[in-house]
Amino acid sequence: MTDDGNDTDPVAGDVAPAVDAESVIEANGLSYAYPDGTTAVERVDLSVYRGDRIALLGPNGAGKSTLLQLLGGLIEPATGTVRYFGETTDADSVRDRLSVLTQDPADYLFNPTVREDLAYGPIQQEVTQAVVDRRIETVANRLGLADLLSKPPFRLSGGEQRRAALASALTVEPEVLLLDEPLSNVDAANRDAILELLAELSANGVTLVTSTPDTELLPHLADRVLLLDAGGSVVAAGSTREILTDPSLLTECNLRPPQVVRLFEDDDPVPLTVAEARSRLGD
Ligand SMILES: Nc1ncnc2c1ncn2[C@@H]1O[C@H](COP(=O)(O)OP(=O)(O)OP(=O)(O)O)[C@@H](O)[C@H]1O
Ligand SMILES: [Mg+2]
Known part of the structure; x- marks a missing residue:
């Protein structure tokens, strides 16, 4: 390293x-x-x-x-x-x-809200809701997504979608x-x-x-x-x-x-x- x-x-x-x-x-x-x-x-x-x-x-x-x-x-x-x-x-x-972020944000953004997209991975890992929420808040704050969490992902701009897709890869840590x-x-x-x-x-x-x-x-x-x-x-x-x-x-x-x-x-x-x-x- x-x-x-x-x-x-x-x-x-x-x-x-x-x-x-x-x-x-x-x-x-x-x-x-x-x-x-x-x-x-x-x-x-x-x-x-x-x-x-x-x-x-x-x-x-x-x-x-x-x-x-x-x-x-x-x-x-x-x-x-x-x-x-x-x-x-x-x-x-x-x-x-191991998380993969492909070139197409649509591969990751398929839930009604950005928050649910970011929750998708950690929920599969069966961590507690408190851990899911903490990971979402942390990543969303770092990637400028905090104000976008309740939006439908298809209503985001291209760059916002890109960041939301990256965020969804990161919330599984x-x-x-x-x-x-x-x-x-x-x-x-x-x-x-x-x-x-x-x-x-x-x-x-x-x-x-x-x-x-x-x-x-x-x-x-x-x-x-x-x-x-x-x-x-x-x-x-x-x-x-x-x-x-x-x-x-x-x-x-x-x-x-x-x-x-x-x-x-x-x-x-x-x-x-x-x-x-x-x-x-x-x-
Ligand atoms: N679904 C597909 N069917 C047929 N050919 C494809 C398909 N997807 C990609 N290709 C071809 O495979 C090659 C490699 O594509 P790839 O998307 O892996 O390149 P890349 O290096 O990621 O390019 P970029 O910088 O544009 O993202 C290209 O010649 C492309 O035209
Ligand atoms: Mg490519």
């Missing part, structure tokens, strides 16, 4: 998993093709250890969402296996330890979070609130696997990166720093280094975030 000592602006380090780290997800040789013949994921291997912050980075259509659903056991691979906690390949048996672009459609203040919350969860040992096409956000989300190309194959795996400071690799995948990396490309080490650049400049 990383500990950069900064909860509000976590920045990726060059962190390799500890040798004796506990396996959380072990994926081997995962491939998936949709019924129309589109190959979305091609022979992907991925080892996720407790406390990891891993990103699935790639352009549109790279297979990030498909891979995340495979890792979460929402769809079955054509080839390959996914093993959870070193124990089982049965995703259903680990459902309350999982050990592992698989998040498909959790910050898309979210305004700057709410994005900061989500990043701060994810940093706290990570500091408390929660494992995070996050998909994104956004290299600007990547340093705030992950220490290790699996870079996928448009064909659904892994083109590189490495630390966030290694991946973000390799412009030709990113260009090959229709991506660009963050602006601050391009601005300070001759620095050693290159800052990955504005906060890093500012502290370098003595600001």
